[in-house]
Amino acid sequence: AQSVAQPEDQVNVAEGNPLTVKCTYSVSGNPYLFWYVQYPNRGLQFLLKYITGDNLVKGSYGFEAEFNKSQTSFHLKKPSALVSDSALYFCAVRDMSRGSTLGRLYFGRGTQLTVWP
Amino acid sequence: DTGVSQDPRHKITKRGQNVTFRCDPISEHNRLYWYRQTLGQGPEFLTYFQNEAQLEKSRLLSDRFSAERPKGSFSTLEIQRTEQGDSAMYLCASSSLLAGGPLLTDTQYFGPGTRLTVL
Numbered sequence: 166a167q168s169v170a171q172p173e174d175q176v177n178v179a180e181g182n183p184l185t186v187k188c189t190y191s192v193s194g195n196p197y198l199f200w201y202v203q204y205p206n207r208g209l210q211f212l213l214k215y216i217t218g219d220n221l222v223k224g225s226y227g228f229e230a231e232f233n234k235s236q237t238s239f240h241l242k243k244p245s246a247l248v249s250d251s252a253l254y255f256c257a258v259r260d261m262s263r264g265s266t267l268g269r270l271y272f273g274r275g276t277q278l279t280v281w282p
Numbered sequence: 283d284t285g286v287s288q289d290p291r292h293k294i295t296k297r298g299q300n301v302t303f304r305c306d307p308i309s310e311h312n313r314l315y316w317y318r319q320t321l322g323q324g325p326e327f328l329t330y331f332q333n334e335a336q337l338e339k340s341r342l343l344s345d346r347f348s349a350e351r352p353k354g355s356f357s358t359l360e361i362q363r364t365e366q367g368d369s370a371m372y373l374c375a376s377s378s379l380l381a382g383g384p385l386l387t388d389t390q391y392f393g394p395g396t397r398l399t400v401l
Contacts, residue, residue, distance in 0.1 A: 169324075197387065208286070208373055208392035209325070216387050255324050268315065268338045270390060272324030 167192045169258050171273035178246050178280055186241040186276045188256030197259040198239040199270065200230055202252045209255060215239060226250070246280045253277050284308070286393035288374050294399045295364055302360045303396045307376030314357050315375040315390055316349055318342065325373055331357060332379070364400045371395045 168191045178184045190196055197216055201209040213224025220232045230241045239256060254277075257270040287306045295301050307314050313332050317325035328347070329339045333354040343349075346364075351357040361368055373395045377388035 199389070201392070206394075206397075208288075208394045209375075211389055211391060214389060257324075268313070268330040268332075269327035269340070270325075272326070274322065274324050 167258060167271045169256050169271050169273040171254075171256055171276045173276050174274070175277045175279065178278070180248050180280050180282050181245050184243050184246040184250070184278065184280070186254050186256075186278060188239045188241065188273060189237050190239060190256070190258045191237065192258055196239075198230075198232060199257040199259070200224065200228070200239075200241050201255045201257065201272075203255065203275070204252050212241070212254075248280050248282055251278055251280050286374055286376050286391055288372075288393040288396050290396060291394060292397050292399075294401065296401050297366060298363055300360065300362045301364060301398065302358055303372055303374075303398075305357045305359070305374030305376075305393060307356070307374070308378075308391060311376035311378045311391075312354070313377040313379055313388060313390075314351055315377075316357070316359050317373040317375065319371040319373055319395070320369075328359075361398075364398075366400045369398055369400045371397050 170189045172187055199214045200212040203209050212228050213222050215222045215232045223229045228243050232239050253275045255275050256273045259270050289304045315330040316328040319325045327340050328343050329349050331351040334351050346362045349359045373392055375390040375392045377390045379388045
């Protein structure tokens with residue numbers, strides 16, 4: 166079964182410090198992995214995705230994510246956090262195995278990131 | 283590109299009533315998705331369309347739910363005989379699958395959502 170786990174409900178970090186939001190996945194085939202951010206009462210905004218190639222993916226607003234196949238992880242990172250990065254972050258996976266339901270994304274429960282001044 | 287739009291943004295209804303939501307995807311996006319998000323959870327897939335064809339439906343989409351995309355442009359999601367458990371944020375997303383492009387590398391872009399409250 167396809168699943169995504171975000172082991173931390175909350176991450177708190179001081180402005181200017183590096184941040185990491187963790188994500189692990191479980192799929193039976195090769196995964197396509199995504200990160201989205203959600204601000205209060207808003208829809209999800211796309212940050213970045215991993216399809217194939219370089220394990221380090223760069224995305225919007227200075228975010229990047231590292232794909233690690235052996236650890237089945239896709240952690241979101243940013244070298245220097247901003248107060249405006251405070252939001253809810255979702256990791257998602259699209260299962261690419263034969264016979265899988267190819268349209269849908271499977272989302273984690275989300276991680277609330279708080280960056281304090 | 284004006285983004286995905288959804289209407290209404292908020293809907294309050296009484297149990298047993300029918301509601302209909304509309305989603306307008308990004309222009310020329312041929313794929314359209316519906317998700318439901320409850321408090322403290324990530325979005326859960328409901329259904330998706332490629333052009334006007336509904337290609338997949340989740341088990342979450344009970345008989346009371348129906349979705350259409352009659353001309354391959356906007357889509358509607360109707361919930362009949364609403365229940366309190368239907369209270370959630372309903373999200374629409376669209377994507378463009380380029381002809382000849384790598385399969386399923388399309389990115390889903392989400393609208394602002396419709397928040398449904400069933401009293």
